[in-house]
Amino acid sequence: MTTSGKPPHIAVIGAGIGGLSAALSLRRAGFAVDVYEQAAELTEVGGGINMGPNAARILYRLGLGEGLDRDAVRPVGTHQRRWDDGRTLQKAGLNPQCEALYGAPHLTVHRADLLAIIAAGFPAEHIHLGHRLVGLADGGDHVEAWFDNGARITPDILVGADGIHSAVRTALFGAEEPRFAGCVAYRGLVPAERIADLGLELGNQSWLGPGAHLVHYFVSGGRLLNFVGWTEHDTWNREDWTDRATIARALAAFEGWHPQVRRIIATAETCFIWALFDRDPLPRWSVGRTTLLGDACHPMYPFMAQGAAQAIEDGATLAACLAASSDADPAEALRRYESLRLPRVTRLQEMSRANKARYHMRDGPAQQARDAEYARAGDRSPEALRWLFGFDAGALAPAEPG
Ligand SMILES: Cc1cc2nc3c(=O)[nH]c(=O)nc-3n(C[C@H](O)[C@H](O)[C@H](O)COP(=O)(O)OP(=O)(O)OC[C@H]3O[C@@H](n4cnc5c(N)ncnc54)[C@H](O)[C@@H]3O)c2cc1C
Known part of the structure; x- marks a missing residue:
């Protein structure tokens, strides 16, 4: 007061x-x-976002459950694969495990949907x-x-x-x-029906390769597949979410990658390029x-x-x-x-x-050691991420060291 x-x-x-x-x-x-x-x-461009249970819990507590249940996707799992032959590096379930372990689901959601859901909970007359x-x-x-x-x-x-x-x-x-981080992302959205023949489960996949990685997951109630493909670059002079890139340029950046990756890029409606900055x-x-x-x-x-x-x-x-x-x-x-x-x-x-x-290791001994480590003890499962997903930011407890 x-x-x-x-x-x-x-x-x-x-x-x-x-x-x-x-x-x-x-x-x-x-x-x-x-x-x-x-x-x-109020606008958000740039496709999808992963929302771990540590944040989803807060959004549900804020009374936003109805919008989240309508528009967000609960991915069944996370699957990390090798860039060329698609071999599994690690795989773990996300839902319903996250809810059972941490009282909130793991979500993937379109940024514009998420912003609209949050805005709907706040009086419009107080947004200037x-x-x-x-x-x-x-x-x-x-x-x-x-x-x-x-x-x-x-x-x-x-x-x-x-x-x-x-x-x-x-x-x-x-x-x-801010400093350019030496990475640019090709981002796109693919209508799910265009890739129905791939038989993708409603989950997250990430592909790791030399100097690049690509992530894809569903958003907008499963109607769209969001992808983000990161590649390394020395210089960049723009910082904009919405610079158009041609699909041909994105495909060239992922030349030689697994057919599923290339098919997803080729099927995108539009493709944007975005540079990563850091402080x-x-x-x-x-x-x-x-x-x-x-x-x-x-x-x-x-x-x-x-x-x-x-x-x-x-x-x-x-x-x-x-x-x-x-x-x-x-x-x-x-x-x-x-x-x-x-x-x-x-x-x-x-x-x-x-x-x-x-994520961007060239094939060789270091990459083999990384893959062996992922196979021995995956670091993406809800259990492995207890310190991250189990944390309650509203409870005023110090962050867990573990
Ligand atoms: C490719 C990519 C993928 C990502 N994936 C994930 C993910 O899966 N999960 C995740 O949690 N995060 C993800 N992130 C990170 C996430 O997008 C950002 O951390 C998050 O959007 C930051 O939110 P913010 O509200 O702090 O800032 P912003 O989203 O940048 O919002 C800032 C707002 O302030 C306004 N503004 C700026 N200057 C002024 C001013 N002078 N006066 C008034 N208004 C102003 C802007 O217009 C804007 O609306 C990703 C980021 C990228 C680039």
């Missing part, structure tokens, strides 16, 4: 998956929340589109922020959920360009009454499929820390939030980076 007896007013900058889910978590915790988004409409934050200042007992359209706000707390190019991060910690982990996220979440403070390679999931966890922990704080000054609660979150997301940033090298 503020000294006036009203719930504190929280401004969330950015209406992506992280910002909107945090807004919902904060509203459920009793705060007055407004979201400010630079775009003129066409507001690009251009500056902020600490006002002592409030934050001042201003937008390119001339609007000014004075919330009690401000949360920067404005993505990898975060203006809030720059205002707090200075400008620093080093930040030592802190909060200054006074302002903090960060999601890609604004911990962008990560998508090679643990956890970027959006961690943004959703951030919102749950932030809401719990602020709700648990009796102090009128929220700075201490924000510090607690970042100290609970930092070890876990830094670990995932590091694991995601390491997976880039592990």
Whole structure:
């Protein structure tokens, strides 16, 4: 409560998956929340997303189950294969195992569907589109922020959920360009009926090969197959989800790969190219009454499929820390939030980076050792990922070391 007896007013900058889910978590915790988004409409491009039970649990708790059960897919399992002959490297069940072990399913979902599901749970009149934050200042007992359209706000707390190019991060910690990660992705969606003859089960498959890997899974109630094929590149001068790539170029990047991989690429309706950028982990996220979440403070390679999931966890922990704080000054609660979150997301940033090298090994002794290790102790099963999937971000427990 503020000294006036009203719930504190929280401004969330950015209406992506992280910002909107945090807004919902904060509203459920009793705060007055407004979201400010630079775009003129709520949009997510870029195909599908994997949502581990650690994040799915939060979304179900936020009352979004109906939309998730309608639009998301519960993949039966995860199957990692070799790039040329399709040999199995590791295979594990995901559903219903995740629900039995962790009380929530593992989901695959179209990003636009997920954003619409989350937005449907939050009052539209508190989402302010066409507001690009251009500056902020600490006002002592409030934050001042201003937008390119001339609007000014004075919330009690401000949360920067404005993505990898975060203006809030720059205002707090200075400008620093993200680095090209040496990888580009070819992304596409394939209508399921066009590949019905492949007889794919409703699950995740990933294919590992020299200098590249490709992942595919179903989204949109199983009507579309989403694929993302990563290849290594030395340089890149664009950073855009929606650069069109020709299917021929994507096929050339996966020349010599298994016929199933090539068939999926060839059958895509459209294909986009997207470059991967990265930043080093930040030592802190909060200054006074302002903090960060999601890609604004911990962008990560998508090679643990956890970027959006961690943004959703951030919102749950932030809401719990602020709700648990009796102090009128929220700075201490924000510090607690970042100290609970930092070890876990830094670990995932590091694991995601390491997976880039592990997934892209040239055939040879190191690749054979990796494959033998996967065969001995797969690292993708729900049991192996207990520390990740079993974690309850709303419970304010430190991240498990194991
Ligand atoms: C190919 C690929 C595959 C991925 N797969 C997965 C996966 O399977 N599972 C998973 O969990 N994660 C995955 N990720 C990661 C995930 O997409 C991101 O981590 C997640 O979308 C970050 O969400 P966010 O809300 O923090 O940021 P964003 O989605 O970037 O949202 C930021 C929002 O802020 C707005 N904004 C920016 N600047 C301003 C401003 N100045 N003022 C107002 N608004 C502003 C933007 O318009 C945007 O709406 C993947 C990423 C990629 C690239």
